[in-house]
Amino acid sequence: KNEVEQSPQNLTAQEGEFITINCSYSVGISALHWLQQHPGGGIVSLFMLSSGKKKHGRLIATINIQEKHSSLHITASHPRDSAVYICAREYGNKLVFGAGTILRVKS
């Protein structure tokens, strides 16, 4: 059983839409990471969360430790946001990755 589940697997949005990607995990964590993988393959860390909420520009990440659930929100989406968004749980000295959500934002 995959310890990190993401939904949806694929998401197509119109430019300007508010986007939500969800992540659930089944075991304890020390932190929850959101990462972005570009079409060329490069991986960029967006957020590292252990509680509450973080905001960076148009991106917002929230986590509910009791429900073992996190969400990534993108406000006023733009075609340049098109990428794979990956949730990963951190436990000990490693990350366990979800399968990713493929986001396409159309202009």
Add this chain to the structure above:
Amino acid sequence: EPEVTQTPSHQVTQMGQEVILRCVPISNHLYFYWYRQILGQKVEFLVSFYNNEISEKSEIFDDQFSVERPDGSNFTLKIRSTKLEDSAMYFCASSAVAYEQYFGPGTRLTVT
């Protein structure tokens, strides 16, 4: 802005050959990691390294794999005898204590 670098960007090798993938982590980081991503699949943890020793490894990281920090800057992943199923993108990452991980651009390994 400091970044993690990896060389080569693409390595093609024959089955059974040894390969060494190289990484230069961010200079003041203390934790180092290797991950791999088989085409079309999710990213998988291989190994973490701290204070000149392996701190955690996955079941993928068997006796065919080894890591080394031969000097103060490089961090290498060696695969002793490559198999077809080792073909993947290999990512190096580094982090300071309790901070986000910074990923390198990856090395695409193709085993023929």
